[in-house]
Amino acid sequence: MKDFNTFPRRVISHGPTPLESMPRLSQELGCNLFVKRDDCTGLGGGGNKTRKLEYLLAAASDAGADTLVTIGGLQSNHARQTAAAAAKFGFACELVLEDVEGTPKQDYYNNGNILLDKLFGANIHYLEDQQDCLEFADQLMISLAEAGKKPYLIPVGGSNEIGSLGYVRCANEVLEQIRGQDIRLDQIVLASGSAGTQAGLLAGLIAAGADIPVLGIAVSRDTQAQQTLVQSLLEKTLEHMELDPELAKGRVVADGSYYGQGYGITTPETIEAVTLCAQSEGILLDPVYTGKGMAGLIDKCRKGIFSAGKNILFLHTGGSQGLFAYREVF
Template identity: 70%
Template sequence: MSDFHLIPRVTITHTPTPLEHLPRLSNDLGCNLYIKRDDCTGLAGGGNKTRKLEYLIADAQKQGADILVTVGGLQSNHARQTAAAAAKFGFQCELVLEDVAGTPKTDYYHNGNMLLDRLLGAKIHELGQNQDASEYVEALLTQLRNAGRKPYFIPMGGSNVLGSLGYVRCANELLQQLEKDNIHIDQIVLASGSAGTQAGLLAGLIAAKSDIPVLGIAVSRSTQDQEQLVTELLKETLTKLGINPDEANVRVFANGNYYGEGYGITTPAMISAVQVCAQLEGILLDPVYTGKAMAGFMDLCNTGVIKPNSNQLFLHTGGSQGLFGYQESF
């Protein structure tokens, strides 16, 4: 961990993000629930990608890039935050966005994150459901380089080792908050997609010798596939930090039972979870990530898998801007 603070990063995130107790929801679920408000990171509406972009933007600057290129679904929160970071640091931005089958379409193409991407000045490449995003990105990067540009590619979700370092920092921030407020946490629960948030958080906890378990509720994959994805990235991140990668072996837990028919496709449980959090705590979740994670968390509480009266922490990774693209579902 000795060199961690020497890795270049820019400052974007409003830190520390709040740590709040949710008394009404706790009462409803029979556990003691806290929430880490990473929807409040500040960048064009906030969200978890802001922390990752601090390292990715610094790397893009170091490499002399002049244009950021990234990929995601049409309503990608990561794409919105990348477009905002590009605007803030003077990069141009090109977003390769895939249409997602089975999502509600009335507002999907023009509202929510799509509206904000355009407002932030990003150039959007909309792909049909049958187009291959990685092939498209390769061709785009080649085209930009041939035109004399210096593109910097950010992977889906900003979830590589460099991006994950944002959540190593978050782990430290969270542990300091828990110590200051004298709170003991039995488990951290979060939405797990491209794996960078869960892997980074676990790497930070391992580095700090904290044994708090982390459960990732998968938003697009089976339990086994999600655990494998997180484990691989966690091992790479630990290696980057100079920590034995074998420490990853018993730390990765995911649950793939709650994403429904697929990524971004609504479930009745997600809709209910979003409504309950809004109406009991005034907290806005999102339809793709935190809504499904909260639906899973609620079910695990209701079925007794999560022990009554235990101290649980939900990491809110943001994304409520996506609600406006899903209006018809609510």
């Protein structure tokens, strides 16, 4: 295995982020619930992408880039954190953003993450209906290069084997914190989208020889599609760390029962989860990712799938800035 500390990294995040208990939510649901506060990573409002960007920015710098280009939905937290990181390290930032059908519209175009993208000085390309974001981004890379810039393309969600390293690091942080607090975890739960967070976390646990089960609640895909995506990135991440990709076997578990009608479209259970966490723990979740992840966790506690007294860690991946784009659904 490659020495993890030799992967180039730009230190951005506040860390270690706290690992706290959630006593009032635990009482309500019957399991011992803990939360890893990666909503508090510090950069431009925080969230999981900050950890990925530590490695992606190092790669961009090594490639001699002066401009970061990335892709996402109009309310992408990844785009917001990329814009903030670009501002902090003096890169230009070009965001290719697409509308998401079925989302509430009163604040979607001007508030939440998009407001912050503009504040961080990003240049935003709004895609027209039917335009393919990957094709658009490829074309943009060409035009920027022709104009004498040195663009670096960060994939959707920062999810490749470089970005995932941020969550290998987080896995080590969690293992150290549970040892220090004398907690034996039975389960980790998180919201899973472009898969880098779950894949990185699993790679970190595997590398450390820890067998804590990780459940990814899919925010936009069915179980099989999400598992396939995570599996593929986990194998690539293990290879990048010079570990045997076979170690991924049997480790990827996702659940596609909670995403409702699609990416960015809230469900009644999501709204309940966001409200319950706010009112029992003073913790802000988000309507697109962590609200769905927490809805899955709540459902599994209530149904006894997570049995009473189990120690469950929810990885809070951030995103509460998106709440302000979804005012009318609350």
